[in-house]
Amino acid sequence: xxxxxxxxxxxxxxxxxxxxxxxxxxxxxxxxxxxxxxxxxxxxxxxxxxxxxxxxxxxxxxxxxxxxxxxxxxxxxxxxxxxxxxxxxxxxxxxxxxxxxxxxxxxxxxxxxxxxxxxxxxxxxxxxxxxxxxxxxxxxxxxxxxxxxxxxxxxxxxxxxxxxxxxxxxxxxxxxxxxxxxxxxxxxxxxxxxxxxxxxxxxxxxxxxxxxxxxxxxxxxxxxxxxxxxxxxxxxxxxxxxxxxxxxxxxxxxxxxxxxxxxxxxxxxxxxxxxxxxxxxxxxxxxxxxxxxxxxxxxxxxxxxxxxxxxxxxxxxxxxxxxxxxxxxxxxxxxxxxxxxxxxxxxxxxxxxxxxxxxxxxxxxxxxxxxxxxxxxxxxxxxxxxxxxxxxxxxxxxxxxxxxxxxxxxxxxxxxxxxxxxxxxxxxxxxxxxxxxxxxxxxxxxxxxxxxxxxxxxxxxxxxxxxxxxxxxxxxxxxxxxxxxxxxxxxxxxxxxxxxxxxxxxxxxxxxxxxxxxxxxxxxxxxxxxxxxxxxxxxxxxxxxxxxxxxxxxxxxxxxxxxxxxxxxxxxxxxxxxxxxxxxxxxxxxxxxxxxxxxxxxxxxxxxxxxxxxxxxxxxxxxxxxxxxxxxxxxxxxxxxxxxxxxxxxxxxxxxxxxxxxxxxxxxxxxxxxxxxxxxxxxxxxxxxxxxxxxxxxxxxxxxxxxxxxxxxxxxxxxxxxxxxxxxxxxxxxxxxxxxxxxxxxxxxxxxxxxxxxxxxxxxxxxxxxxxxxxxxxxxxxxxxxxxxxxxxxxxxxxxxxxxxxxxxxxxxxxxxxxxxxxxxxxxxxxxxxxxxxxxx
Amino acid sequence: xxxxxxxxxxxxxxxxxxxxxxxxxxxxxxxxxxxxxxxxxxxxxxxxxxxxxxxxxxxxxxxxxxxxxxxxxxxxxxxxxxxxxxxxxxxxxxxx
Numbered sequence: 001x002x003x004x005x006x007x008x009x010x011x012x013x014x015x016x017x018x019x020x021x022x023x024x025x026x027x028x029x030x031x032x033x034x035x036x037x038x039x040x041x042x043x044x045x046x047x048x049x050x051x052x053x054x055x056x057x058x059x060x061x062x063x064x065x066x067x068x069x070x071x072x073x074x075x076x077x078x079x080x081x082x083x084x085x086x087x088x089x090x091x092x093x094x095x096x097x098x099x100x101x102x103x104x105x106x107x108x109x110x111x112x113x114x115x116x117x118x119x120x121x122x123x124x125x126x127x128x129x130x131x132x133x134x135x136x137x138x139x140x141x142x143x144x145x146x147x148x149x150x151x152x153x154x155x156x157x158x159x160x161x162x163x164x165x166x167x168x169x170x171x172x173x174x175x176x177x178x179x180x181x182x183x184x185x186x187x188x189x190x191x192x193x194x195x196x197x198x199x200x201x202x203x204x205x206x207x208x209x210x211x212x213x214x215x216x217x218x219x220x221x222x223x224x225x226x227x228x229x230x231x232x233x234x235x236x237x238x239x240x241x242x243x244x245x246x247x248x249x250x251x252x253x254x255x256x257x258x259x260x261x262x263x264x265x266x267x268x269x270x271x272x273x274x275x276x277x278x279x280x281x282x283x284x285x286x287x288x289x290x291x292x293x294x295x296x297x298x299x300x301x302x303x304x305x306x307x308x309x310x311x312x313x314x315x316x317x318x319x320x321x322x323x324x325x326x327x328x329x330x331x332x333x334x335x336x337x338x339x340x341x342x343x344x345x346x347x348x349x350x351x352x353x354x355x356x357x358x359x360x361x362x363x364x365x366x367x368x369x370x371x372x373x374x375x376x377x378x379x380x381x382x383x384x385x386x387x388x389x390x391x392x393x394x395x396x397x398x399x400x401x402x403x404x405x406x407x408x409x410x411x412x413x414x415x416x417x418x419x420x421x422x423x424x425x426x427x428x429x430x431x432x433x434x435x436x437x438x439x440x441x442x443x444x445x446x447x448x449x450x451x452x453x454x455x456x457x458x459x460x461x462x463x464x465x466x467x468x469x470x471x472x473x474x475x476x477x478x479x480x481x482x483x484x485x486x487x488x489x490x491x492x493x494x495x496x497x498x499x500x501x502x503x504x505x506x507x508x509x510x511x512x513x514x515x516x517x518x519x520x521x522x523x524x525x526x527x528x529x530x531x532x533x534x535x536x537x538x539x540x541x542x543x544x545x546x547x548x549x550x551x552x553x554x555x556x557x558x559x560x561x562x563x564x565x566x567x568x569x570x571x572x573x574x575x576x577x578x579x580x581x582x583x584x585x586x587x588x589x590x591x592x593x594x595x596x597x598x599x600x601x602x603x604x605x606x607x608x609x610x611x612x613x614x615x616x617x618x619x620x621x622x623x624x625x626x627x628x629x630x631x632x633x634x635x636x637x638x639x640x641x642x643x644x645x646x647x648x649x650x651x652x653x654x655x656x657x658x659x660x661x662x663x664x665x666x667x668x669x670x671x672x673x674x675x676x677x678x679x680x681x682x683x684x685x686x687x688x689x690x691x692x693x694x695x696x697x698x699x700x701x702x703x704x705x706x707x708x709x710x711x712x713x714x715x716x717x718x719x720x721x722x723x724x725x726x727x728x729x730x731x732x733x734x735x736x737x738x739x740x741x742x743x744x745x746x747x748x749x750x751x752x753x754x755x756x757x758x759x760x761x762x763x764x765x766x767x768x769x770x771x772x773x774x775x776x777x778x779x780x781x782x783x784x785x786x787x788x789x790x791x792x793x794x795x796x797x798x799x800x801x802x803x804x805x806x807x808x809x810x811x812x813x814x815x816x817x818x819x820x821x822x823x824x825x826x827x828x829x830x831x832x833x834x835x836x837x838x839x840x841x
Numbered sequence: 842x843x844x845x846x847x848x849x850x851x852x853x854x855x856x857x858x859x860x861x862x863x864x865x866x867x868x869x870x871x872x873x874x875x876x877x878x879x880x881x882x883x884x885x886x887x888x889x890x891x892x893x894x895x896x897x898x899x900x901x902x903x904x905x906x907x908x909x910x911x912x913x914x915x916x917x918x919x920x921x922x923x924x925x926x927x928x929x930x931x932x933x934x935x936x937x
Binding site: 069070072074075101103104107108220252253254256257258260261264286287290294296297299300393394396397398400406503504505506507508509511 | 869870872874875876878879880881882883884886887888889894895896897898899900901902904906908909910911912913914915917918
């Protein structure tokens, strides 16, 4: 034993180890509750989750180790786990195993036992095992393994006290013999090796028996460690190598394979001894379902149907729900508007303007919450039921042809493959892809998917410029992004990502499970919360920057004065009109007039937001401002005169405010940048207004429509829709569908919003890739958009013709790339024919 | 560990060549390092019996059953697992 038994007064360090999908996280949550922290293991991007609890006066710190299948040193997770177990020397190891697949879990447990750390076996998911007809005799298991076995159901928090008690007991236990896997034919050699190791200083660093096992297995990391401690070419290493070679000669099997076989047989033996199967139809039920779901002909149909159902329920139905959700957000804005300093006649206090801008930016994003809740719930159902893994199986070949992975499916669906999603949870979910190269390619291409925020902008342009071909244009936009993502993935994996580690596609297909309401709800809320956090932090922060860039340096004194003169004229007209009424004196004071004007604006906004509940708005305003309400809803002739004049005043005020805003944007920093870029962006057909929209949309794509809305606001007072305004103004300005096509394609390829790039930084662990994810799509988008605009103009093609040609080109390119890869994979391996001249002798 | 053993010059049978619906027994792994370890972890141990259930609709990956669990792997990985075909159906000559 190399760990010191702890007394009750000391604090304990507990490592939580287990295979993937054993429910380690739920056990971790059960043990530590809310008291958790996340850090990184030194030098790697693997999350280190740790938490603590108190039990019987002892402080217990729990480290949630990454999920691993075994304890070799091939994968990063395994190396991290091993380094922690050998380096930090935890007092107790809690090994979480999936009770429903005990045999494979035990292979890992046997490897842990060799580390000679006091161990508690957490037999999790007992309910699942029970349902699938497995009866596990925990007493026998305890007896065979020589460690405490605690049955738990992590999701229901069953077994929490037992487990805490067992951990404490294991930490102080001094006697008792735990099972050590035996290696039959290799035992004599192992014993010899162990004795040799005992003579060296290695025994103080590692358990001797474990080291002997690893040396004979030929574990590369251990070989390296031994070389480091004892110097290269030492007797122990040579002895181990001789042994491995002679074993291979004798048995035709590597020692490592043989030893894995020994452990596996032992695990099978234990399972035979401790587990009785009462019904055997569970596995075959999954297989029966698979016969239909994975059938060569039915599988694609079912897959398409599933994606369609997801699209319909989340996007179509979700939009219906936003009708009920938006008034709540609008009332939040109204609340903010009340709390902030009141508006001036023409100029608002900065704090008010900025506050409302922030609320508007956030609301635009928060509006999608119902859609995300439905979308993420459905995706969680797919994951928990086991169908997601099958989608990966069905589509792997397609993805693989472009350097991606079957498990890229989930990130793509979350990112909004065609239905609209969000790249933030999409990038987050790439975590589960084991292949580093495919994972990076997925991270860098998920942002090409159609995030929900791109859609309003597409809709706007399509309605203005492609109205007769609306559905074709939308189909074009929703599918071209997939082809582009695949092409970019192929490009990246064969260039910048080429040298990255690739891991083979070997995956367990889980049995079908009925998802639980709790599990699905929890995941859906967790992912939606990530989205809300993005809105709450990054988007708000960036919206302030954009606001500043749009606001400053502001209007010149002269222009400012001119607008004020116009406003003064308007107020003078108002006063003249009401001079004959008994209310004439009442609004002689500017302050009183401003109050009335603001009240009127609030009233109109409230009326618009309320829709059918307009009667309630009247009551509210009457209660809040009983004296002034008479002018909002006039009852007598005098009040009516005031009301009419007020309406005119309000209209003029709005017009002036819009004009100021537009001039402000034209002269703002962002406007200057947009204008400055015009010589370059003219190749893509972008004017400065489009440039400003693109720049401002970096904060969050939602703001692009808002910015365009401000820039194309002539005619807004006649209640023309943004579509009509844009259409009237742009068509006069020589803006054609070809321009619109170039903009839309640029928008499809355009870099991810800031929140996504930050998530890319988190997931790749490097600023370099984050920067790449911004620069590369910008260049790509610009080159492609320029090609469309300049090429289309040169060939004299119309917007829709160019769209068709461009689509054909991209699809052909994608097909060619995919087929080339598949074909080159099929090419026969090069067989080395022995050179007969040298073999003559 | 990648040393191949040819018996009588005969080309070894690989898991990739086993038809869907057939059973095979693992002889040894030609793959090394992480792929070999991963396959061992998932139960592709020497002497383990494997049922090849089906191919994905596009022909790859391959779905196998080991014991009570289902594992899918790509053809390129299955081409590194040397097997003995345990039960060869009569029409095995027709296989591609």
